Amino acid sequence: xxxxxxxxxxxxxxxxxxxxxxxxxxxxxxxxxxxxxxxxxxxxxxxxxxxxxxxxxxxxxxxxxxxxxxxxxxxxxxxxxxxxxxxxxxxxxxxxxxxxxxxxxxxxxxxxxxxxxxxxxxxxxxxxxxxxxxxxxxxxxxxxxxxxxxxxxxxxxxxxxxxxxxxxxxxxxxxxxxxxxxxxxxxxxxxxxxxxxxxxxxxxxxxxxxxxxxxxxxxxxxxxxxxxxxxxxxxxxxxxxxxxxxxxxxxxxxxxxxxxxxxxxxxxxxxxxxxxxxxxxxxxxxxxxxxxxxxxxxxxxxxxxxxxxxxxxxxxxxxxxxxxxxxxxxxxxxxxxxxxxxxxxxxxxxxxxxxxxxxxxxxxxxxxxxxxxxxxxxxxxxxxxxxxxxxxxxxxxxxxxxxxxxxxxxxxxxxxxxxxxxxxxxxxxxxxxxxxxxxxxxxxxxxxxxxxxxxxxxxxxxxxxxxxxxxxxxxxxxxxxxxxxxxxxxxxxxxxxxxxxxxxxxxxxxxxxxxxxxxxxxxxxxxxxxxxxxxxxxxxxxxxxxxxxxxxxxxxxxxxxxxxxxxxxxxxxxxxxxxx
Ligand code: DGT
Ligand code: CA
Ligand code: CA
Ligand code: ZN
Numbered sequence: 001x002x003x004x005x006x007x008x009x010x011x012x013x014x015x016x017x018x019x020x021x022x023x024x025x026x027x028x029x030x031x032x033x034x035x036x037x038x039x040x041x042x043x044x045x046x047x048x049x050x051x052x053x054x055x056x057x058x059x060x061x062x063x064x065x066x067x068x069x070x071x072x073x074x075x076x077x078x079x080x081x082x083x084x085x086x087x088x089x090x091x092x093x094x095x096x097x098x099x100x101x102x103x104x105x106x107x108x109x110x111x112x113x114x115x116x117x118x119x120x121x122x123x124x125x126x127x128x129x130x131x132x133x134x135x136x137x138x139x140x141x142x143x144x145x146x147x148x149x150x151x152x153x154x155x156x157x158x159x160x161x162x163x164x165x166x167x168x169x170x171x172x173x174x175x176x177x178x179x180x181x182x183x184x185x186x187x188x189x190x191x192x193x194x195x196x197x198x199x200x201x202x203x204x205x206x207x208x209x210x211x212x213x214x215x216x217x218x219x220x221x222x223x224x225x226x227x228x229x230x231x232x233x234x235x236x237x238x239x240x241x242x243x244x245x246x247x248x249x250x251x252x253x254x255x256x257x258x259x260x261x262x263x264x265x266x267x268x269x270x271x272x273x274x275x276x277x278x279x280x281x282x283x284x285x286x287x288x289x290x291x292x293x294x295x296x297x298x299x300x301x302x303x304x305x306x307x308x309x310x311x312x313x314x315x316x317x318x319x320x321x322x323x324x325x326x327x328x329x330x331x332x333x334x335x336x337x338x339x340x341x342x343x344x345x346x347x348x349x350x351x352x353x354x355x356x357x358x359x360x361x362x363x364x365x366x367x368x369x370x371x372x373x374x375x376x377x378x379x380x381x382x383x384x385x386x387x388x389x390x391x392x393x394x395x396x397x398x399x400x401x402x403x404x405x406x407x408x409x410x411x412x413x414x415x416x417x418x419x420x421x422x423x424x425x426x427x428x429x430x431x432x433x434x435x436x437x438x439x440x441x442x443x444x445x446x447x448x449x450x451x452x453x454x455x456x457x458x459x460x461x462x463x464x465x466x467x468x469x470x471x472x473x474x475x476x477x478x479x480x481x482x483x484x485x486x487x488x489x490x491x492x493x494x495x496x497x498x499x500x501x502x503x504x505x506x507x508x509x510x511x512x513x514x515x516x517x518x519x520x521x522x523x524x525x526x527x528x529x530x531x532x533x534x535x536x537x538x539x540x541x542x543x544x545x546x547x548x549x550x551x552x553x554x555x556x557x558x559x560x561x562x563x564x565x566x567x568x569x570x571x572x573x574x575x576x577x578x579x580x
Pocket of ligand 3: 199
């Protein structure tokens with residue numbers, strides 16, 4: 001079990017205890033331990049045989065130590081099991097509804113003994129939630145909306161989560177004798193921002209012989225994080241992981257591996273269009289091969305490249321396979337030269353211990369240099385973000401001075417001094433103009449009051465864009481994937497203003513944001529708006545998340561020219577002052 005899984009289990013237990021009306025001190029101790037474990041650099045699994053070290057961690061006392069030891073011994077936490085028996089596992093799903101916390105759930109339970117989403121939705125529709133203590137019609141409507149949102153996005157996972165699960169599974173699969181290749185397909189390979197289920201393709205000698213294949217499938221069924229097998233066949237097994245994620249693994253012969261990769265990478269729309277093209281050219285395309293219509297003789301199948309080539313197409317990168325015109329371009333040999341990770345020369349949105357980051361200026365800079373960047377920027381928060389200890393004018397000036405001094409000492413990387421300034425409710429920035437004018441980079445972001453009327457939000461963003469100090473509009477739509485929708489505003493007007501004022505738009509690569517989305521990025525590109533891809537790192541380990549941004553950029557067909565942080569440092573600095 002990794003730290004994240006342990007922390008989740010403890011958070012869940014605390015929520016269930018709260019629903020159960022248990023002692024608040026005890027509940028807090030579970031939450032504290034969960035938080036401590038979530039942030040722990042070492043793995044609890046590695047420390048479990050050294051109780052002293054575990055007890056040294058603030059938030060973990062004797063009782064919690066016993067819990068953890070029991071968890072590793074038995075694979076379960078008795079109190080968690082007991083509470084789930086009492087309230088039914090559906091309670092955990094109910095806890096995932098936004099705005100529905102343990103307190104409200106306890107209220108609902110004590111009045112109606114309902115512990116599942118369908119049941120709560122029915123109560124709300126019947127007007128039976130508004131009559132509960134401290135509830136009203138407004139709460140009831142909000143709850144119905146939250147349930148609707150959950151249904152829409154529920155069952156999907158963030159791309160980094162899917163990637164980690166795919167890597168863990170690949171490590172396990174690699175121990176099967178005779179295995180040669182293990183590759184994720186489906187939406188993960190296409191780089192979609194969220195992933196429904198994980199599709200994993202496997203090939204090698206183990207997949208050819210019937211007996212070996214059956215043994216391999218049996219082995220996969222014993223994968224420790226597996227919760228239950230949904231279906232198992234001759235060359236395929238589908239199962240659910242404890243995290244709730246569903247996985248389809250297919251074992252394929254090497255002759256048809258390319259055809260299978262093509263088929264299972266999708267998207268469905270791309271595949272349908274490709275199959276039509278094949279038919280017109282006298283072929284059939286299946287998950288096994290590209291074959292002649294007459295006689296069925298296979299002409300390609302080992303690799304994707306040969307399949308596309310036989311169809312007179314340039315190779316189409318997986319990120320583009322959404323049937324949005326890529327097949328036509330590939331036929332005319334006009335596919336764009338998509339941005340690659342190595343095109344990026346810097347990451348210019350990161351935080352330090354001065355506000356809510358976890359590392360110092362020097363540590364972030366050293367990490368960025370080790371990552372291979374030529375430049376980077378420190379852009380800590382401004383004062384309106386009080387919970388992040390945001391900078392006021394005075395601290396902001398002192399901070400950029402420290403950043404510049406660090407830059408003078410640092411070799412091999414250019415450090416820009418910037419700020420991530422809050423866009424206030426009317427569109428003003430919350431640091432004074434003459435302070436902002438001293439920055440190399442000003443990222444202006446909305447961090448509060450997301451519920452404004454669309455017209456008001458549009459005016460707010462337009463005003464921020466018109467501020468001559470603004471270089472970049474940070475995470476422009478404010479969405480948080482699987483959690484919070486974009487705030488509504490007139491994107492068209494904002495893009496036009498950004499293009500006119502030469503203000504760049506951010507592609508925030510943090511996997512729970514990916515903001516702008518691929519769809520908006522495509523739109524931005526049509527308007528001639530330049531993009532800056534940033535991680536918004538709060539820790540040195542976050543820098544590598546840039547790759548999720550690169551994937552979205554590729555999905556939006558962006559090239560090096562569309563992205564400002566591919567420019568050399570001096571040109572990039574000018575671009576941050578609207579000169580490009
Ligand atoms: P997801 O899982 O919702 O994030 O999205 P995908 O794209 O991974 O979809 P999934 O897992 O249902 O299927 C994986 C790929 O397999 C899909 O992208 C294309 C292919 N595929 C699945 N079902 C069909 C089908 O009925 N027709 C065609 N042409 N392709 C299919
Ligand atoms: Ca899938
Ligand atoms: Ca699938
Ligand atoms: Zn930030």
